[in-house]
Amino acid sequence: MSKILRQDYEEVLKRNPNDIRSMIALGYQLLQQQKRNQALYWFDAAISLDPNMVDSLCGKGDALQLLDKHQKAIQWYDRALSIAPNHVPSLVGKAKALYQLEIDFNKLAKPKLLNKQKTESSLNERDSLEKQKLEQRFKEKGIKHCIFKKISAKKDQKSDLKKKVISKYQKIEKLNLNKEQEARLNDKAKALHQYKIEALLQGKPKPKHQIELEQEIELELESQKYFDQALSTKPNQIQALTGKGLCINTFYKQLDAENIINKVLSLPSIQGHNDKQSDIYAAKGDILLNQQKYAEANIFYDKALELDSNHLQSQFGKGQYFRLIENYDDAIEWYDKVIKIKPNHINSIWGKGESLRMQDKFRKAIVYFDKALKYHPKHFLSLYGKGEALRMLKYNYDASVEYKQALELQPNHIKGLFGYGEVLKLMRKYQQSLVCYKKILEIDQGNMEAVQLKYEVEHFISQMQQKEQINIMRKQDLQSNSKFFDGLQTNSLNFRKKF
Secondary structure, three states: OHHHHHHHHHHHHHHOOOOHHHHHHHHHHHHHOOOHHHHHHHHHHHHHHOOOOHHHHHHHHHHHHHOOOHHHHHHHHHHHHHHOOOOHHHHHHHHHHHHHHHHHOOOOOOOOOOOOOOOHHHHHHHHHHHHHHHHHHHHHHOOOOHHHHHHHHOOOOHHHHHHHHHHHHHHHHHHOHHHHHHHHHHHHHHHHHHHHHHHHHHOOOOOHHHHHHHHHHHHHHHHHHHHHHHHHHOOOOHHHHHHHHHHHHHOOOHHHHHHHHHHHHHOHHHOOOHHHHHHHHHHHHHHHHHOOOHHHHHHHHHHHHHHOOOOHHHHHHHHHHHHHOOOHHHHHHHHHHHHHHOOOOHHHHHHHHHHHHHOOOHHHHHHHHHHHHHHOOOOHHHHHHHHHHHHHOOOHHHHHHHHHHHHHHOOOOHHHHHHHHHHHHHOOOHHHHHHHHHHHHHHOOOOHHHHHHHHHHHHHHHHHHHHHHHHHHHHHHHHHHHHHHHHHHHHHHHHHHHO
16 A cells, blocks of 8 residues: 555656655655655655645654654754644654653663572571561551561461461552652652752762763653653544653553553554554563563564564564573574664664573674674663673673773663672772672672672682781891891901901
């Protein structure tokens, strides 16, 4: 159907070369066929004839966004919105561009804890810590502390009571989940505001990661604002609802995101629109993947690909699905499909590199991490992945450089701190290594691996200090001995002179 429509528009333009509507329609047809540069040509042609035509300005923004030029796209959306402030496609386009810019600041790179080695002693300590945490939480929720006393007193009923308590706690957690997630964002914003005031008063420059975090929050609020503005004009606008759902999902509000996407799926207006349905199914898959419901996510990616076999987000989602279930060969196959359609798709390039790293193909992995960093020099996951690969190849200094850059972007990333601490230890920079392990324990007090490594490094430091003390004492002994022998020599010479 798209080919017939395109031919029709071309015929109209042959008869009337200045038909702006046909130019815009042809531009959108070319966008659907992924012919972005050709589409851009026709939007520019329409703008040259009428600079105030909102649809052509918005179309140029869409074309630039598909070319990953999000900042430029926003400028054209702003031009359209200055003419028509409630133009829904421009509002949605600008919100999507802002959302994509926010993702580029590595919000998706969520820090995860390393798997701990489960020794008997560490398990016992972990259980006691968990018990203390649960006791503290139940105090805050208003649940009596005596429940835990009964658990410790009655060993036979311990497991049953613990299950009941945990189930009650989980119900309370589910009810308050959204409030807690909103509170986290508010706390983060307040902390940034407070830091800003202190920096102004004291004249301190902001560290890099603080600036990045501030930009993340600003982009988050701004992208959501434009989705909301579009929905205030058209409450059931499919693209705006889908975009808002993805936006909220990325900002750790998964239940709200799922509700929005489910609302979109229930709309009768999506039936028969394969391109829109594919976007929605992919969005639902992304949310489920974020919730670690991998099999369910895969079903929705498959649904999207049944409607559009070249749907980029669904192909990338399939790659993520296979990587997360540790089927790395299939993951690479799907990442390659995305890269074939869009060679500069950073996350797919990183995903392929990460899959190769997990297969112990470290040199090949580094090639793909470097490709991703060529397009985005501050891509956190690629910096971290490259550091890990270099560490496994025993290029400790090179690995330390990558870890350092990664931790400037995400200072609290536990895996990055572990890797950086390890290479510093191997380079005998024990004091710097100790800082890394102390930082991990500030974030996760019960991390037994960090406790053990911290102890090892402290032991190395004490050994070095002992060696230094021994060397100092030896030098002092040598100096005193040399003075003694010099004294003997002078005395013997004086004695000879007398005789």
